[in-house]
Amino acid sequence: MAIQIPRGTQDILPGTVEKWQYIEAKAKEICELYNYKEIRTPIFESTELFLRGVGDTTDVVQKEMYTFEDRGGRSLTLRPEGTASVARSYVNNKMFGSPTQPTKLYYIGQMFRYERPQAGRFRQFVQFGIEALGSNDPSIDAEVIALAVELYKSLGLNNLKVVINSLGDKESRQAHRDALINHFQPRINEFCGDCQGRLEKNPLRILDCKKDRDHELMATAPSILDYLNEESKVYFDKVVAYLSTLGIQYEIDPNLVRGLDYYYHTAFEIMSTSEGFGAITTLCGGGRYNGLVQEIGGPETPGIGFALSIERLISAMEAENVKFPFEDSIDCYVVALGDKAKETAVKLLFDLRKAGIVAEKDYQDKKMKAQFKAADRLQAKYTIVFGDDELEKGVVSIKEMETGEQQEVAFEDAVAFITAKKSGER
Template identity: 75%
Template sequence: MSIQIPRGTQDILPGTVELWQHVEEKARAICKAYNYKEIRTPIFEHTELFLRGVGDTTDIVQKEMYTFNDRGERNLTLRPEGTASIVRSYVENKMFGNPNQPTKLYYIGPMFRYERPQAGRYRQFVQFGVEALGSNDPAIDAEVIALAMGMYQSLGLQKLKLVINSLGDNESRKAHRDALMDHFAPRIGEFCSDCQSRLEKNPLRILDCKKDRNHELMATAPSIVEYLNEESKVYYEKVQSYLTSMGIPFECDANLVRGLDYYNHTVFEIMSDAEGFGAITTLSGGGRYNGLVQEVGGPETPGIGFAMSIERLLLALQAEKVELPVEQSIDCFVVTLGEKAKDYSAKLLHDVRKVGLSAEKDYQDRKAKAQFKAADRYSAKFVAVLGDDELERGSINMKNMTTGEQEEISIDSFVSYLQERV
């Protein structure tokens, strides 16, 4: 019986992995420009972290986590998202004591959720995300949104839509929560079992329900905007003014709530308007989480962040027919004619690779014609031809595959010749 890849996962093969590497390099470059530092956390954490950090009323916690007991009977979970782990590390490593604040971090890595696989959505997927911890300034909200938009735009995406909303502070959220409970309670029996359990725990999550999205009470539900107190309104208006000053277009959507319990104040999503992208248009999302650090045992610390799926980003690039400038060629392919030349070519390749150039040769004892075909398949910039006779003379033939020019050079100058011309 052949063993196949688990459902909802994928092999990223040579030829495709270079696209991923290019995207990751862009992510690191833009984070450097914004002064965000990379952090790497464990792939699994204690389950309690996600129960407290993500929220026990979320679909992630209720339905999608990969949870197991290890041999020590510790209850562990493969991380379903990045923020809770970052906040745990922030608290555990006392980053709040660093002199440079806010603490600005980014991560790139695999996450795990038991979801129904579909285009751009896997059970193991890769997220790039940033977190800024330690500032209540609305300017940092705008900065985080600008970074996310800048990431997509740097890769060539144009058909983007930014949607923002405010969930307000604790006072505003409590007033909105009470209004939602009064609105839904009389007819909550008409909703799914998930929504019925959410009514008492977090009625805001009802607005995010996929099953009951078309129920008539959804359209008439109280809007959070109606319950924002003056402080929350001012904060939201400042975020909008910063985005406007940056020239970043956006839409306000009072129904945007996001799928995690820890959000307050600013929330946002970036969507693709590309034709043929699919029914699920969201590329990334994030928001402010001012109570999360306390929830996992740290001091009162504001925070904001976002996460984007690399898989969905690549789908959006495909939908907009954006071709990434990925280097697929090698610098030099060495064709050998004769046993002595073949043996000597191993040293030649080693010398080229030591100076950081890429080189390849034949390892299957193929004839010269087949070796030249291999050089074409590798898109070699130069082809070096070394025969036993040339080796005896201390020379090697070089062909520039771009210009077609050929010349014979000394073997001793082989590496410097390539260095000057590649």
């Protein structure tokens, strides 16, 4: 029996991987415009990083992490998200000491979560994210949201909704926390075990529960917006004012939460409103965190960022029937007949490729008709055809596959001829 791929993973094959490459290139292009630099961190980290950086009350830590002991007895975890690793690198490499602040970083990498696989969700998935560390300016909150929106729009998505909320500062969060405990405590036994455990540790997480989201107490839960102090209100007003200045439409949702203790002020999500996209509409989530770097051993440093799944992005593009702008074709196919011609084709193919021409030839000793069929399957724009007799004369036949037009060219001019044709197509 053939060994099967692990559940919740996927093979990204030629013909599909080009979509990923296009999206990744577009993300890098947008980040360059916004002056975010790429960072690459290890796929596995110390488990303690995620216990402290993600939070031990989260589903990610409690249920979804791939954790193992190495041969030295150290507990390691395949990274379930990117922010904690970026913050750890920021501390380890003393990026806070750079005179250029904030430190603006982006990453594209594989993440791992043991959760139930479903449409657009995998146990191994690719996440793109950005982090801006070292600034309390509300304009960078707007910049982070704008970057995400710009990426989606540059990829052809139009059916988007930006949802934003404020979690307030530490004082505001504490007042809201107390109100939530008082609200839920009398009937907490009606909630799931996870929510019962969260009541004292992190009651904000109750609002994010999928099992109890229809409970009547959810609809009447105290809103964080009613507990914002003056400083937090001013901060939030500035963020949304900047969004309006940038022409970004948004909705304020007081039930939008980021459940980790170090999240403060801005929280946001970007959703797809396309029909047929699925019940889970969130494409991207992010927020401001003002205690994460300190939690993992660095100086007190404000930060904000977001992360999105490439898989869900592709699903959203497919739901909107976005066409990817690339061709699955080659420039030239070399058809060679005869022993000497086949030997010569190896060098000709090499020269074509050195000249920047995407070229291919037969490797299975096929007849001429079969070689032309192979050229058709590869959607070759041109074929170079020659045999031993043509080599004697120093010529080749070059055929334009779309029109069928064919002409004889000196062998030594074949590469230059195809190069000129390709330049003329641009």
